Amino acid sequence: MDRDDLRANAKYLRNVRPIDPxxxxxxxxxxxxxxxxxxxxxxxxxxLGLVEREDGTFxxxxxxxxxxxxATITEFxxxxxxxxxxxxxDAYGPDWHRGASGDALxxxxxxxxxxxxxxxDVTYDETAALGYAIYHLPDYYAVGRYVAADLARxxxxxxxxxxxxxxxxxxxxxxxxxxxxxxxxxxxxxxVEPSPTADVLTDFFDAAPRNVHGTLHPRTAEAYAAxxxxxxxxxxxxxxxxELDDPLAVAESYRDVLAEDGTLVLVAPADRNTSIxxxxxxxxxxxxxxxxxxxxxxxxxxxxxxxxxxxFVEKPDVTAPPFQRRLAEAAERPSxxxxxxxxxxxxxxRADGRRRHDVSLPASRYARLADAExxxxxxxxxxxAKLSDDLSEGGNPLFKVSDGSEDVDCYAVLVNxxxxxxxxxxxxxxDLLEFESALCLWNDDEGAYNFVVDEDTVVxxxx
Numbered sequence: 001m002d003r004d005d006l007r008a009n010a011k012y013l014r015n016v017r018p019i020d021p022x023x024x025x026x027x028x029x030x031x032x033x034x035x036x037x038x039x040x041x042x043x044x045x046x047x048l049g050l051v052e053r054e055d056g057t058f059x060x061x062x063x064x065x066x067x068x069x070x071a072t073i074t075e076f077x078x079x080x081x082x083x084x085x086x087x088x089x090d091a092y093g094p095d096w097h098r099g100a101s102g103d104a105l106x107x108x109x110x111x112x113x114x115x116x117x118x119x120x121d122v123t124y125d126e127t128a129a130l131g132y133a134i135y136h137l138p139d140y141y142a143v144g145r146y147v148a149a150d151l152a153r154x155x156x157x158x159x160x161x162x163x164x165x166x167x168x169x170x171x172x173x174x175x176x177x178x179x180x181x182x183x184x185x186x187x188x189x190x191x192v193e194p195s196p197t198a199d200v201l202t203d204f205f206d207a208a209p210r211n212v213h214g215t216l217h218p219r220t221a222e223a224y225a226a227x228x229x230x231x232x233x234x235x236x237x238x239x240x241x242x243e244l245d246d247p248l249a250v251a252e253s254y255r256d257v258l259a260e261d262g263t264l265v266l267v268a269p270a271d272r273n274t275s276i277x278x279x280x281x282x283x284x285x286x287x288x289x290x291x292x293x294x295x296x297x298x299x300x301x302x303x304x305x306x307x308x309x310x311x312f313v314e315k316p317d318v319t320a321p322p323f324q325r326r327l328a329e330a331a332e333r334p335s336x337x338x339x340x341x342x343x344x345x346x347x348x349x350r351a352d353g354r355r356r357h358d359v360s361l362p363a364s365r366y367a368r369l370a371d372a373e374x375x376x377x378x379x380x381x382x383x384x385a386k387l388s389d390d391l392s393e394g395g396n397p398l399f400k401v402s403d404g405s406e407d408v409d410c411y412a413v414l415v416n417x418x419x420x421x422x423x424x425x426x427x428x429x430x431d432l433l434e435f436e437s438a439l440c441l442w443n444d445d446e447g448a449y450n451f452v453v454d455e456d457t458v459v460x461x462x463x
Contacts, residue, residue, distance in 0.1 A: 001032055002030060003040070003044065005029050005030075006040055007048065009027045010024065010048055011048065014050065019041065019058040020057050021035075021056065021057075021058075024041075038056065045058065045186065045211070049160065051186050053184075061211075062160075063158075064158070065155040066157045066158060066161065068148055068153070069149075073145050073176075073318060074316055074319055075318065076142075076318060076319075077141075079207070080137070080207075081321045081322065085322075087203055097326040097327045098330050102330050102331075105131045106327065108127050108128040108131035109134070110336070116269075119242065121243075124195040125196060129195065129197040132197060133170040134323055134324055136170070136172060137321075138324065139172070139340070140169070140172025140173055141175050141176045143172070143176065143342065144172055144177050145176035145180050146313070146342075147176070147267065148180035148181070150346075156263050159182060159184075159185040160185065161181070161186070161187050161188065161233045162188045162190075162230070162233050163177070163189045163232060163235075163236065164192065164228065164254070168191035168192060168197075169197045169201065169238070171200060171204040173236065173238040174189060174191065178208055181209075186211050187211065187213065188215075189215070190214075191215065191216050192217045192224045193216065193217075198216055198218060201214075201216065221240065221244065221250050222244075225254060228257050230257070231258065231260075231262065233259050233262050233263070234262060234263055234265055235264050236265040237250075237265070237267065241274075241281060248281050248285070251285060252285065262351070263293065263349070263350055264285075264348070264351075265348055266278055266282065266347045267345070267346045268345045269343075269344060270314070275311065275312050278309075278346075279347070282349065283304065286304065289351070290349045291353045293355055295346065295347075295356075295385065295430035296347065296385075297356075297385040297402060299385075299404050300361055300368055301360045303368070303370065304405075305404050306406075306407045307407055307408050307409050307410075310400075310409075311345060311388060312343055312345040312388070313346070313429050317342065318340055320339070357432050359383075359432075361383055366380075367380040367440075368403065369382065369401075372408075372449040375440040376440050377439075377440070377441065378439075378440055379456070380438060380451075381435060381437065381438075383432065383435070384402055385402050385432050386399050386400075386401060386412075386424070386429060387399075387400045387401060387402050387429065388429070389429065391411075392413075396414055398414075399414075401433070408447065408448055409448040410449045410450075411443075411448055411450050412424060413450050413451070413453065415452055415453065415454050416454040423459045423461040427461050432461070433462065434458075436458040437456050437457050437458065438451040438453055439452035439454065
C-alpha cells in the first residue's frame with residue numbers, strides 16, 4: 001500500500017467526517033480491501049493523531065487532560081493473566097508450576113529477591129523473566145494504575161499521551177497505565193528494555209486495546225539516551241534506578257526529552273535503601289533546575305530538606321492471581337512466592353517549575369520544621385504534608401510529615417482523637433495539613449521530632 005496516499009486521504013477526511021476504511025478504499029490510487037486499510041490506519045494512528053472507535057471508524061483524538069477515575073486495585077485482571085499463562089504453557093507445558101520447570105521458576109524468584117536485597121547486579125534469562133513476571137506483575141500493575149490516577153487527578157496525563165518508560169520490564173506499569181487510560185484517548189508508549197523480560201512485555205503489546213500503541217526499544221537506558229528522538233509527556237522509571245551504576249546521570253540524560261509541560265516519574269520499592277536513594281536523586285535533580293512536583297513539598301522559600309527522606313505509599317493488597325498461587329502451592333513454603341503487598345515510593349518532577357502545593361509560608365504565622373529544636377516542649381502552629389500511612393504498628397497513630405525544611409525526620413503522633421483533629425487520619429498521602437497547637441517533643445530513641453496531636457490540637461486539610 002502507498003502509505004503517503006493513505007495518509008493524504010486520511011488527513012483530508014479527518015477534517016470532514018469519521019474515517020471509514022471502506023470509504024477510504026475508494027480514494028486510494030490502488031484499491032485495497034477494507035481490512036487491509038483498517039490495519040494500515042491503526043499503524044499510522046499515532047502519527048495521524050487518530051483514535052479508532054468501536055464502530056471501526058477513526059476520528060481525531062481530543063486534546064486536554066485524560067480523566068482517570070480513582071479506584072482501589074485488589075485484583076490482577078484475568079485477561080492479562082491469560083497472556084502470561086499462555087507464555088508459561090508455551091515454554092513449559094500445562095504442568096509448568098511443577099517438576100523441574102516449577103523448581104527453576106521458584107529458584108529464579110529466590111535469586112532475584114536475594115540480588116535485590118543485597119543490591120547485586122540483576123540479570124535475566126527466559127526463566128528469570130517469567131519468574132519475575134509471576135512474582136511482580138500483580139503489584140507493579142497496581143502501582144501503574146495508582147500512578148496514572150495521581151497524574152490524571154492533577155491534569156498531568158494528556159488524553160493524547162506520548163510515554164517513554166525506562167526499564168519497562170515485563171510490563172506491569174504499562175498494563176496499569178493502559179487500563180487506566182480512557183478508551184477515546186491515544187497512548188503512544190515506548191518501552192526501553194534490553195532483557196528477555198521484553199518478550200513478556202511485547203505479548204501484552206499485542207493484546208493491548210486498539211488505541212494503545214506499544215513500541216519496544218531493546219536498549220539499556222544508558223545507551224538509548226543517545227538515540228531517543230522527540231518529546232514525551234511522561235518519562236517514567238519504575239524500579240529501575242537502584243539497578244543502575246549511575247542513576248542520577250541516567251535521569252539527567254532524559255530530562256531534555258520531556259515536553260515543556262512534561263513530567264518525570266520515578267518509582268522505587270518502599271524498602272529503606274531504594275526509597276532513600278530515590279529522595280537523594282530527587283534532590284540532586286532539583287539542584288539541576290527541575291522542580292519537585294509531588295509528593296515532597298517545598299513550603300519555605302529557599303529551603304530544601306536534608307533528612308533521610310524515607311517515605312512511601314501503602315495501598316490495599318492485591319489478591320494473588322491463579323498463576324502465582326499455583327507456583328506457590330507447589331512449594332514447601334508457599335508464602336515465599338506470594339506477593340500481594342503494594343508499597344512504593346515515588347517522585348514527580350517537572351522542568352517548568354510547577355508544584356502541586358505552590359505556596360510559601362509566612363514565618364510570622366508558622367513554625368518551620370527546621371527550627372523544631374527551638375520549640376521542644378512548646379506548642380506550635382505549622383503546615384506540613386502527610387507523607388506516610390500509619391507507621392505505629394498498633395500504637396498511637398504515627399505519620400511522617402514534611403514542610404521541605406527539615407534536617408531530621410519529623411512525625412505527627414495522634415494521642416487523642418477529636419472532631420477537630422480527625423483530618424490527620426483521613427488525609428491522603430501527600431495532602432497538605434495545617435496544625436494548630438501541636439506539642440513538639442524530641443524522640444531520642446528514633447532520633448526524630450514528634451509533634452503530638454491531642455485534644456488541644458486542631459488539624460485541617462488544606463486545598
